Amino acid sequence: MPRELGAAEMEAALAGGAVLAAGGGGWAEHGRVLGTAAIHCGRPVLMHPDELPDGAIIATAAAIGAPGDQTAWEMLAVDYVRAAQLLEREFGRKIDGFMVGQNGMSSTLNGWLPAVMMKAVVLDAVGDIRAHPTGDMGSMGMHRDPTPTIQTVAGGNRAEGRYIELVTRGATAMVSPILRTAGHMSGGFIASCRNPVTNGFVKANAAVGGISYALALGEAILAARPSGGRAVIEAICAHTRGRILAEGPARREALAYTEAAYDVGRFQVGDATLHLMNEWIAVEAGGERLATFPDVITTLDAQTGAPVSAGRIREGQLLVVLHIPSAEVPLAPALLDHGLYPVVEAALGIEVIPYLPKAGA
DSSP: OOEEOOHHHHHHHHHHHHHHTTTOSOOHHHHHHHHHHHHHHSOOEEEOGGGSOTTOEEEEEEEEEOOTTOOOOOOOHHHHHHHHHHHHHHHTSOOOEEEEEEOOTTGGGTTHHHHHHTTOEEEEEEEESSOOSSGGGGTTTGGGOOSOEEEEEEEOOTTTTOOEEEEEEEOHHHHHHHHHHHHHHHTSEEEEEEEEEEHHHHHHHSEETHHHHHHHHHHHHHHHGGGOHHHHHHHHHHHHTOEEEEEEEEEEEEEEEOTTSOEEEEEEETTEEEEEESEEEEEEETTEEEEETTSEEEEEETTTOOBOOGGGOOTTOEEEEEEEOGGGSOOOGGGGOGGGSHHHHHHHTSOOGGGSOOTTO
16 A cells, blocks of 8 residues: 655654664765655655556666765755756656665655655665665666666755766666766765666566565664663564674774775774675674675664764774674565675675575575
8 A cells, every 4th residue: 555654754764774774874864854855845655566557667766975084065855856857857758756776874765855846656665675885786687787777966065066967878887987976076975866667677676665674674663762772772683683793892993985985994893893885794703704795784872772874983882783684684686696796895805795695595
């Protein structure tokens, strides 16, 4: 059944999305801006892909980049709408629904305002249930397709003359680095709309139900909050079938922002080492790999249970490392493609491919 998205759903999306942000995935305050704008402009409606015709046209609303040490980024709510308008104009056909490439602290809500302003729906599907570093990871396998598609961006720091609008046509794998460069030039982050496809394609290639998953997780978190931080952590583990891998004070070992708009680094939490490429990619302890993307890996404040993004970890802060195996969440088939991961392995200097789940497992 279609579900109207209001203030309660916005708070649930923020809470659940923050866990699935996996150390990145935007900012809760930015997500609240997007959600508030949407519900004040109209009533976004969430629909399952099965409730739309297979021929309906779906586009992905996303934010591209990484803040790193840059403080110049500026994404306004209208930038998401403008990017969607540019895509619809170039595509030459109405967009019927908006999905997102990933869940996250703000990204779960990326499609709400474009959907309201363009009289479309919010589709209950995501390219990846958790936040990820590269655009190809949320492209539902389109990175393998040489067929040209359309991707657009809009946004940037107006005061510094960094505002950019860009419309690109080309194979996803070729165009994605261009959009990341635009994000870097605009100040570190930029709003995008990309890859118009049919709803039938989404049903076959996305993590269907990914928005509902974030909402249900958020509702469990909100219900537990009055009982304190430990109750929140227990509720997250119970709802997701996750477990705690490590707990202790945090220490930054390395963190660098690259011109490709990636944050790359390594953190220590207790006895565990966490590898970061915009989001947490792997956890190791005692010479053993404990978790690897596309598993959900999240750092939680040990006292409040609130997710803490990598960029906001304080030296010595007491954290809990949460692990949700990929087998426990909806997973897009494309995430098993080994071709997605050489760029990650090269950036981090660790292996990822040998730890990926097997297709059909």
